Amino acid sequence: MKNFTQILCLFLLAFGSINAQQEKGIVGYNNWMSSWTEFQPNKVDYGEPTQILSGDITEDTKLLKKNTYLLLGSVFVTDSTTLTIEPGTVIIGDFKTNGSLTISNGSKIIAEGLETDPIIFTSNRGVKKQGDWGGIFILGDAPTNKFGNESAIDFGLKPSSYKNVSYGGDCPDSNSGILKYVRIEYAGKRTKEYGYFSGLTLAGVGHQTVIENVMVSYSYGNSFSVIGGEVKLDKTISNRCSRNDYEFNFGTQCKITNSIAIRTPYISGSEGSKCMYVASYDNLDKVDLTKKRTDVQAENMTLVNVSNNLTNDIEIGLVKEALYIAPETYVSLNKTVISGFNPAVILDEEIKINNKSLDRIKFREMYFNNCNGNIFTKGHSNNDDLENWYGNSIFQNVYSKGDDKETFIDLKNPKRPDFRLRINKIIASND
Structure with missing residues (x-):
């Protein structure tokens, strides 16, 4: 009996070690990015389009895997219509006409791919580059903090009706559909008059909308832009975009979990390039701060900068902060890894360093690794107050200089690639 008990204990110990996982950063007993993602999309030939999508889609439509579709110009799903996309379907954005797809307010997209058969949005160019086509817009009737109940996106799209580009309302639990096991590649085209598209824009989207296992790669604009609404993001990936990986603004209420931003100084733009940018407005005169301010609750995220020579890249100005926090926002990061930035976090200079402000900005059980400084106020080199606050043992934050x-x-x-932390590699440090 004694021998049996010893064997059982050894088995349980071994089983526990095999199935252990690091609690900080992206988590999973297996690498959940290993099967449906593509980190070298320029080497994949998706074939030539066999069907064209253009203008307005005004009746329920299903896209089939057997076809390859071309987004020709601005394509709108309108009139309370549902666009359903089969797993494995490939949709190609046209370079010359700046192909884009807009799911108008009241309509839905059901793009529910499979882990073994994801849905692909990509470029139609032989040699694919960032910003080859526009991107995807999903518009809903959840609230923003702008004056009035409705706003409109304006990227030079050519809708047949203003309502096709409008968003916002008073329905936080609205449902704009499903994006699951979806890849969006080489979007974010730059326009002279309207700036950059994002890979995926969620404007006024309600919390019944499902956004899970979505990968945006090589976007020339932001990867994910969230404008107002109440959104949940789970297992999302921003891979080597030029601008911001995740941008939240205009009263967004967002919970983001088990998600990652992968940056590299050799692709990132020279301005406005951060893993996360959190704001409540661009122009204070255009928002109503009696409404909700932007509130981002993030848990188990990994924000990582992949560099061949981090010290040199910082010295020549190629590396910026991972997270920028603007005034009048609420931000909570929990069990998140920030690795390889200059510094990890910057607070806008208008944020007063006092108890009231810092109660809105929470960092708990964080792992700050290999950053040139941790948390600073913009334009200030002395961050003693912030270090003392967030360095308090009650927050359980960890600081390290570990090699990638x-x-x-x-x-x-x-x-x-596997961006999960190695088991038991976190060592507390006061540096």
């Missing part, structure tokens, strides 16, 4: 190879399981695998 020792910190992450397999960060530089070109096909199937």
Whole structure:
């Protein structure tokens, strides 16, 4: 009996070790990015389009895997219509006409791919580059903090009706559909008059909308832009975009979990390039601050900068902060990894460093690794107050200078990188 008990204990110990996982950063007993993602999309040939999508889609439509579709110009799903996309379907954005897809307010998209058969949005160019086509807009009737109940996106799109580009309302639980196991590649085209498209824009989207396992790669604009609404993001990936990986503004209420931003100084734009940008407005005169301010609750995120020579890249100005927090916002990061930035976090200079402000900005059980400084106010080199506040043991934040190879399981695998932390590699430090 004694021998049996010893064997059982050894088995349980071994089983627990095999199935252990690091609690900080993206989590999972297996690498959930290993099967449906593509980290080298420029090497994939998706074939030539066999069907064209253009103008307004005004009746329920299903896109089939057997076809390859071309987004020709501005395509709108309107009139309370549902666009359903089969797993494995490929939709190609046209370079010359700046192809884009807009799911208008009141309509839905059901793009529910499979782990073994994701849905692909990509470029139609032989040699694909960032910003080859526009991107995807999903518009709903959830609230924003702008004056009035409705606003409109304006990227030079050519809708047949203003309502096709309008968003916002008073329905936080609205449902704009499903994006699941979806890849969006080489979007974010820059326009002279309207700036950059984003890979995926969610404007006034309600919390019944499902956004899970969505990967945006090589966007020339932001990867994910969230404008107002009440949104949940789970297992989302921003891979090597030029501008911001995740941008939240205009009263967004967002919960984002188990998600990652992968940056590199050799692709990022020279201005406005951060993993997360959190704001409540661009122009104070255009928002109503009696409405909700932007509130981002993030847990188990990994914000990582992949560099061949981090010290040199910082010295020549290629590396910026991971997270920028603007005034009048609420931000909570929990069990999140920030690795390889200059510094980790910057607070806008208008944020007063006092108890009231810092109660709105929470960092708990964080892992700050290999950053040139941790949390600063913009334009100030002395961050003693912030270090003392967030360095308090009650927050359980950890600071480290670990090498990427020792910190992450397999960060530089070109096909199937694994950005989970190595088990038991977090060592507390006061540096």
